Amino acid sequence: MADSTALVEGHRCRERGDGRAAAIWYQRAVGFAPGNVEAWVALGDVAADSGRNRLAALHYRRAVRLEPASSLWRRLQAAAWCRAGDAVAAAALLQGLLGERPDDIEALRLLADAWRQMGRNTEALGCYRELLGLDPDPGRDAGAVPLAFAELAIGEGDPLAAIEALEPLLARRCLPATAWLTLARAWAAVGDTIKTRDAVTRYHRDGGDPAAAAAAGDAIAAVLAKADSGLAPAYVRALFDRYADRFDHDLVGTLHYQVPALLVGALTTRLDGRRDLRVLDLGCGTGLAGAAVRPLARVLSGIDLSPRMIDKARQRAIYDALAVGDLQEGLAGAAIWDLILAADVLVYLGDLTPVFAGVARALAPGGLFAGTVERLDAAAGWQLGESRRFAHSVAHLRQAAAAAGLDLADPAPIVPRHDRGQPVSGWLFVAAAR
Ligand SMILES: C[S@@+](CC[C@H](N)C(=O)[O-])C[C@H]1O[C@@H](n2cnc3c(N)ncnc32)[C@H](O)[C@@H]1O
Known part of the structure; x- marks a missing residue:
């Protein structure tokens, strides 16, 4: 009997679902002809069918040795190592393959999974990010790549990256409904309750499974419960890290940022010509307000x-x-500051009571706390707006200052900046330590 006959018999058995008999025929085929690549691959396939992935990887390895140039056999071997839990062996193989063919999208997908399995999340995120740029069909396999990327990015404290990856694909309807829940988790991690609820609503509207929504709901509710205190620091950091290069140009040029000049104007009248202050600039950014108070x-x-x-x-x-x-x-040290500034930074926080309390501890006697907020006229103390910035009421400023034992002068109405071409309403406040 020839190896080709044994191979055909093996295929027949496998089609019938008889993997054991198929394996016996394939073994015969490689017994007759140890150089028969197809038979080694078939042996690997039946081993993989029955979950014997280590054995499958060893069979595929024989095929690789016979045809080292075949990327398909190498990918099969790597995938089998991955499934067998040997991600290190898989990653080594795939890195070799990608060294020769950097555009091998399948190999990159497998390498991303291998890194993830090894807990090397930075490397996995790098691969997924590359795939999102390279892959012409990111929605295939139910959006496995963008979803894996988003989950990992949320876990690594970069929910903004998850949002940036998911939103355009959801808009193009490339992803299954469950992606709305991942997006909801990302917005919850950012601390944006409005966007989180929007994403959950879209999930239901797109026919998402209510049981999955309920399961995800607990995690989302837990994060939302904390969201009122402000936007997640990881989100703010990522936002401004990305924005840093354009910040001065946009804020001063396009958004007509007025806060530094307004603060100095308000302070000058109270400082009686003093130019020897110890100043702490909270949320100093690139130093626009710092430059104004430096003199x-x-x-x-x-x-x-x-x-x-x-x-x-x-x-x-x-x-x-x-x-x-x-x-x-910054407020944790000794009470040494004559002036503490909060120029356009409190908009990233909800409840300001803890900030005023920290400031009161850090100010020297008679020291001043000067800052700006966006204006809220509603009865609530603070509210997150569409712009993902909080607005605060005067009542809340008064309550936070009183609780901290600071004397708050009447806040002055200001236009701290423009947004989408329209002036934003704000308050400038100065509070003094006793
Ligand atoms: C709109 S910018 C204003 C920068 C600066 N004060 C100015 O007037 O140009 C807000 C800055 O606050 C920072 N920020 C936001 N929340 C913060 C927090 N909880 N602690 C420290 N910095 C924060 C941001 O990273 C960003 O640089």
């Missing part, structure tokens, strides 16, 4: 969540000290 300062320190904004501030060479961190960390 009043003996010491100027800044803190900001975004490392890229801090880099820009450093280039300005006006700060004595700069730190990357949450503004509450």
